[in-house]
Amino acid sequence: MDEQSTDSAFAGVSRLRGRVFAALAKGASWLGILVLAWLLFMVVVDAFGLPAASVGWYLGAAVGFGVPLLAYGAYIRRTRPELGWIAVRSTIIPPGGLVLAGALFILFLVFEPVHWLTYYTVAVLPAVAVYGHFASREDTRAPLFATAVGVIGLVLGVFVDAALPVKPNPWVSLVWVLVVPAGAIIAWREATGDRRRQATIVGLTALGGVLASFVGPATVGVTPDTSVILYVAAVLPVGWYYGHVLAADRSAWPGLLAPVVAVLAIGLGITLGDLIGATGPDPVLDWQFLTSAPSTIPEDAGLFPAMVGSVFIITIVALVSFVVGVGAAIYLEEYAPQTGLGGTITRIIRVNISNLAGVPSVVYGLLGLGLFVNLIGMGMGIVLVAGLTLSLLILPIVIISAQEAIRSVPEEVREASYGMGATRWQTIRNVVLPRAVPGVLTGTILALSRAIGETAPLLMIGAATTVFRPPTGFASQVSAMPLQVFYWSFHQKSAFRELIAPAGVVTLLVVMLSMNVLAIYLRNRYEQQT
Amino acid sequence: MARDDGRSTLTRRRMIAGAGAAGATVLAGCTSTDNDGGTTTDELSGDIEISGSSTVFPLAEAVAEQFMKDHPQVDISVKSTGTGGGFENHFSRGRSQFNNASRQITDAEEDMCADNGIEPLELRVATDALTVVVNNEAEWIDCITVEELRQVWSADGPDTWQEINSDWPDETIERYGPADTSGTFDYFREEILGEEYNHSGDYQPTEQDNLIVQGVQGSEFAVGYFGFSYYYNNPDSVKALAVDGGDGCVDPSVETAKNGEYTPLSRPLFTYAAKGALAEEHVAEFARFYVEQSGKQELVADRVGYVPNTETAVDEQLAALETAIENAG
Numbered sequence: 001m002d003e004q005s006t007d008s009a010f011a012g013v014s015r016l017r018g019r020v021f022a023a024l025a026k027g028a029s030w031l032g033i034l035v036l037a038w039l040l041f042m043v044v045v046d047a048f049g050l051p052a053a054s055v056g057w058y059l060g061a062a063v064g065f066g067v068p069l070l071a072y073g074a075y076i077r078r079t080r081p082e083l084g085w086i087a088v089r090s091t092i093i094p095p096g097g098l099v100l101a102g103a104l105f106i107l108f109l110v111f112e113p114v115h116w117l118t119y120y121t122v123a124v125l126p127a128v129a130v131y132g133h134f135a136s137r138e139d140t141r142a143p144l145f146a147t148a149v150g151v152i153g154l155v156l157g158v159f160v161d162a163a164l165p166v167k168p169n170p171w172v173s174l175v176w177v178l179v180v181p182a183g184a185i186i187a188w189r190e191a192t193g194d195r196r197r198q199a200t201i202v203g204l205t206a207l208g209g210v211l212a213s214f215v216g217p218a219t220v221g222v223t224p225d226t227s228v229i230l231y232v233a234a235v236l237p238v239g240w241y242y243g244h245v246l247a248a249d250r251s252a253w254p255g256l257l258a259p260v261v262a263v264l265a266i267g268l269g270i271t272l273g274d275l276i277g278a279t280g281p282d283p284v285l286d287w288q289f290l291t292s293a294p295s296t297i298p299e300d301a302g303l304f305p306a307m308v309g310s311v312f313i314i315t316i317v318a319l320v321s322f323v324v325g326v327g328a329a330i331y332l333e334e335y336a337p338q339t340g341l342g343g344t345i346t347r348i349i350r351v352n353i354s355n356l357a358g359v360p361s362v363v364y365g366l367l368g369l370g371l372f373v374n375l376i377g378m379g380m381g382i383v384l385v386a387g388l389t390l391s392l393l394i395l396p397i398v399i400i401s402a403q404e405a406i407r408s409v410p411e412e413v414r415e416a417s418y419g420m421g422a423t424r425w426q427t428i429r430n431v432v433l434p435r436a437v438p439g440v441l442t443g444t445i446l447a448l449s450r451a452i453g454e455t456a457p458l459l460m461i462g463a464a465t466t467v468f469r470p471p472t473g474f475a476s477q478v479s480a481m482p483l484q485v486f487y488w489s490f491h492q493k494s495a496f497r498e499l500i501a502p503a504g505v506v507t508l509l510v511v512m513l514s515m516n517v518l519a520i521y522l523r524n525r526y527e528q529q530t
Numbered sequence: 531m532a533r534d535d536g537r538s539t540l541t542r543r544r545m546i547a548g549a550g551a552a553g554a555t556v557l558a559g560c561t562s563t564d565n566d567g568g569t570t571t572d573e574l575s576g577d578i579e580i581s582g583s584s585t586v587f588p589l590a591e592a593v594a595e596q597f598m599k600d601h602p603q604v605d606i607s608v609k610s611t612g613t614g615g616g617f618e619n620h621f622s623r624g625r626s627q628f629n630n631a632s633r634q635i636t637d638a639e640e641d642m643c644a645d646n647g648i649e650p651l652e653l654r655v656a657t658d659a660l661t662v663v664v665n666n667e668a669e670w671i672d673c674i675t676v677e678e679l680r681q682v683w684s685a686d687g688p689d690t691w692q693e694i695n696s697d698w699p700d701e702t703i704e705r706y707g708p709a710d711t712s713g714t715f716d717y718f719r720e721e722i723l724g725e726e727y728n729h730s731g732d733y734q735p736t737e738q739d740n741l742i743v744q745g746v747q748g749s750e751f752a753v754g755y756f757g758f759s760y761y762y763n764n765p766d767s768v769k770a771l772a773v774d775g776g777d778g779c780v781d782p783s784v785e786t787a788k789n790g791e792y793t794p795l796s797r798p799l800f801t802y803a804a805k806g807a808l809a810e811e812h813v814a815e816f817a818r819f820y821v822e823q824s825g826k827q828e829l830v831a832d833r834v835g836y837v838p839n840t841e842t843a844v845d846e847q848l849a850a851l852e853t854a855i856e857n858a859g
Contacts, residue, residue, distance in 0.1 A: 141732050296592040296833055380625045381609065462620065464579075464607035466591050477607035479577065487610065491588075494738065 005113030027215075027323070032272035040509070046502035049282035057277025072261045083255030086245055093241055099514060104229045106308050108174070109470060113225060117173035118161040122159045123153025171213040178232045179209030186240050190247075194487040205236065285503035288471035294484065303504055306484040308470035309383070310511065312453055313480055316387025316520030317394065317451050322444055325398030332399070333406040334428055350403075357396035364393040365460025373461060380462035384474040389457050394447035394465065401443020405436040438523045445519030449512050455482040481508045575603030578811040581629030582609075582616030584798045589656055589834045590630050592849035593823050597816055601755035604812050605757075614639070622646055625806040628817075631800040632658070634773075649805040651854045653817070655824040657837035659758035659787040660718055663743070669748045672699055673772040673779035676722060676794065680782050682753060683718070685728035691751060699751065705733030708747035715758050721794045743767050755765040758782060758796075759831040787837045799836065803851075809858040817855070820849045 045051065108116070127150035134142035172225055183205025192196035209228055212235070216227020224444055238259075245252050292302025336346040368389025372378045378385050409432050417427040458480055465487045467479045486506040488496045580590050587610040594606040611620060613631040621629035622642040635650055643650055662669055674682075681687050681694045682703060691698035704821065708714045710729070719729050734745055739760035746768050747752045754768075761770055761782070772779035775793040786792035801820060808814045821844060823829050830838035840849070 037822065290647060293595070294591070295595055364671060380620065381607070462581075462609060462611070463627070465587070465610040466594075467605075467607040469605055479603070479607070 004407075017028075026058050034077045042510075043505050046499055047283070047285040047506040049284055049499070052282035053273070053280050054277040054487075057273040057280050058274035061269040061280075062271035064272030065265045068117050068261055068265040068268060072258070080254055083252055086252055086255030088240060088259035089236075090245075090256050091262055093237050094259055097237050098230075099231050101233035103284050104233055105226065106311055106470070107172070108225070108229065109308065110312070110472060113170040113173035113177065114167050116177045117159055117168060119154065119157040120165065120177045122160055123150050126150070126153050132222045137303075149284060149517065157360070158375050169224070171228045174225055174228040175206065175209040175213070175233075179228065179236075179503045180206050182232050182236055186236070204382040208236070284499045285506055289500075289502065289503055290507070294466050298493060300461050300502060301488075301496070301500050303481065303507055305467045305470045306479045306481045306504075306506040307507065307511070309467070309478040310508075312383050313386045313390060313478065314448060314452050315513075316384065316474075317390045318444070318448055320388065320391040321394050321447065321451075325395050325444065326402050326440055328395075328411075329402030329406055330428065330433075333403055334424070334432070349424045353399050357400060360456075361393055361454055362460060363470075364389060365457030367392060368457060368461045379475060379477075381464055381477055382475050385461050385464055385469050385481070386458055386475075386478055389452060389461050390451040391455055393454065394451050397447040397450070398444050401447070402436070402440045406432060408439065409435045418487060434526075437526045441519060441526070445516060450516060452480075452504025452512055452515070453508065455480075455486050458483055459486075481511070539774060542790050573603075574601045574812045574815055576602065576605070576672040576810060578606045578813060578816055579620070580606065580608045580628040580630065580801075581611045581626040582618035582628070583613040583632040583799070584610040585658060586655065586801065587631035589799070589800065589830065589836060590628070590820075592829055592833050593664075593820050594816075595678050596829065597819050601815070603811070604816070606816070612818050618642065621650070621802065621804065622648060624648060627813050627824065628820075629802045630655075631802060632797065634800065635693070635802060636831050637695055647806070650802040651805050651808070651850070653803060653821055653824075653851065654798050654803050654839065654843065655801050655820060656799045656830050656839065657758075657787045657796055657833075658668075658799055659718065659782060659792060659837050660714060660755055661758050661761040661782045662748055662753065662755045662771045662773065662795070663761060664771060665746055665750045666767075667832040668769060671771065673774055674772040676776070679722050679773070680724075683730050683733075684723055684857050685730050685732075686732055701751040704752035705730060705744070706752060707733050707735060707744040708742070708756060709735035714755075718755060718795075758787065759835040759837045762827075762831055762837070784837055784840060786842060796837070803854070805854050805858055807850075808855045814855045814858075816821070817851055818848065821851055824856070 046448065050315045076087055127146045130140050130149045133147035134145055155413035180202065183202040187201035190196045191201060209231055212227050212231035213224040216222050216230065217224055220227070222230070242256055245256060270280065289302050291304050292300060293305055294303075295301045332346065332350060336349075338342050338346065368385060372388055373380050387392070413431055413435070414427055417431045422430070463483055464477050466485060467477055471478045481504060485501055485508065488501040488504060491501075492498055543609075575660035580594065582590075587608065590608050590751040594608055598604060598606055599665075609616070609620070609626070613629075613633060616626065617631075617635065617639040620626040622639065624646060625739045635652065640650065640808075662674060678694050683705070684763070688694055688703070690700050690702055692700040707718075716730070725728055734741075736742055739756045742754040742756050743760070743764065746752045759769070762784070770782050773792065773795055774780070775795075777791075780786050780791045780793075780797070782792050787796040788798075790796070790798070803813075803817050808817060824839045824847070825841060827838050830836050
């Protein structure tokens, strides 16, 4: 090719090709997004029984819901724009608190509050006290002493727990383990130095917790311990935030009205909808669905045991895959030999980890069955085996993403650290890891989101299709949300296929998305810090 | 935090007072009752694992659900592993106390169990049956042979009744049946059409038995099939055909389905209990409950859709079970 034609070809083609490519890329993105959105829409429609409602109902609901919210939004925007964030935050805190309450509820369902009481009193509290004591004197040995006290306390706790003469009611344990520390945190944050106010805040908070244990059962009909959990997770943060905002600026109260307006709007929407359209949506995904055990009667069916099972499994997966995965990544990037025979072995290992990331999940299921069940002899289909098998499945992904994150820390920063006389461990601990954490967290959480939706490996290790109670320990038989959905979607009764399975899918998606939200929040926090 | 001045000691006392108040409530709440305070109806507790056939799974699930309502301390998990998979991976290795089966245990499977010292006890828990129905006005037909049934339902089959049997009217066949996602569809296809024929696509597929009934009620020349339980509960809505499997016409009924005369559209469903496990009280009690429930119309037919056992069959199973329990204990 001569020079001239190259020139003209370059000049003539560059724009067209670029534009076609851009259009294709855009089209591909939109296609993907639209297809996914459509799928989600269909599932949500089924899960919430939307077709059951008449058009009139939706019109009424839209008016009743939209008008107050829009009016309030317009007011804030026009007259008090500086309150916008307060309005948003005060609206997010109550539902966030409810989600937290759900997580705590599941936690205390598995570990009885009485045991928490013992270990908290004997181990955690003394350790915190010791740490506070030495840290206030700027003694660098504070963490060491605190750890020692904590470990001794844990060992002691085993005996105390067994020998406890009277067993306090769960709600009493929860007040002591949750409410009092929560009050202490609020007091410490809000009344720095003012001990009288601090004491008052702690006292009032504790009193509120005790009151909650009587008020909840009497008004909402929940058990006292559930009531205390709701108080700590939902009521207390709201109260704290309101107090915090009002203490700083009393005229900020219109911003705090946002959640009240939201609740009123929802109520008004439903009322208007019922007035105009008579029949509202008939949601399958409701409180009953989330709190019931599976059933052969569609109306009674629920996802609760599978939901708790999934949370349990994913906790194990998170612990194992994070510790092992990040450890392996640090070793491979920072310690493993990079040259000579050792370097060749390191390279072989790296390539194989990448290959393992592509192995089908069924194969990991078989591996789990062979390794944990048949060879080691753990029970079939128990929480621990499920968790470990899924850990194996996502370990390669965690390692690879952690490696990438560690590798992206510039070499100059390491050199500078060494130049200051830091050891390798100090460099890794203080320079490399803090910069790599956002990337490591992102990779881990994405892998966890994959793990929570896995079905095939669980089938392989013999996880139960149906359990009626949530697991009570690591050796319990367990079912998981995707398994339950899998079973429902092939059920003989159409109600299960067409209504219950979508409700399960939506629940699974919500749990997964909340995990991702948490991950993004954590990552952003770390990114701001470094 | 801990600067030592007079004020801080004073407030520290206040802090202690606050903690004391909390401590008092702790003591006030101390009652040495049982943790949950739930009403304990009995002492039965323990785990039960059930594996096996996906056909029997809904029945086992329903029975387990019912049993756990009465015995809150017993934990049952039910796995749908397929009959063979359940025997091989779970039951014969002592990992499950019960294995559901849509067929009888094979010799190889029994050997496998014996290798691990497990003795299976066969319990018949229900019968799976299909009913072929026509309009109540259809006087011209009472009985159909398996071969005729195959012609009615095979793909590219005849269009009119007369093409199959010259005694039948020269009218177009209207077919109503379950959709191909249904287990009933699979079972019918296996038993009647076999490997060589495809199921007719020229029919109204539906998920709901009552729609099949509505369709069949609408025309004298319509035909449909569904699980036995719907006909059992609504015997007057449509006319069930007797089926001739080679030994003459047999009407579908609880009796004929159970004693195996109603072939090939009925098959017994089993659960196998590990005899050794019956020594445990909660396992034995569950086995009794399972067998007792197998005769209950409400649970077996209405909720799950199979043919329940007759009273005599239940009694026989119970007797066998009691012997096994005694020997195990």
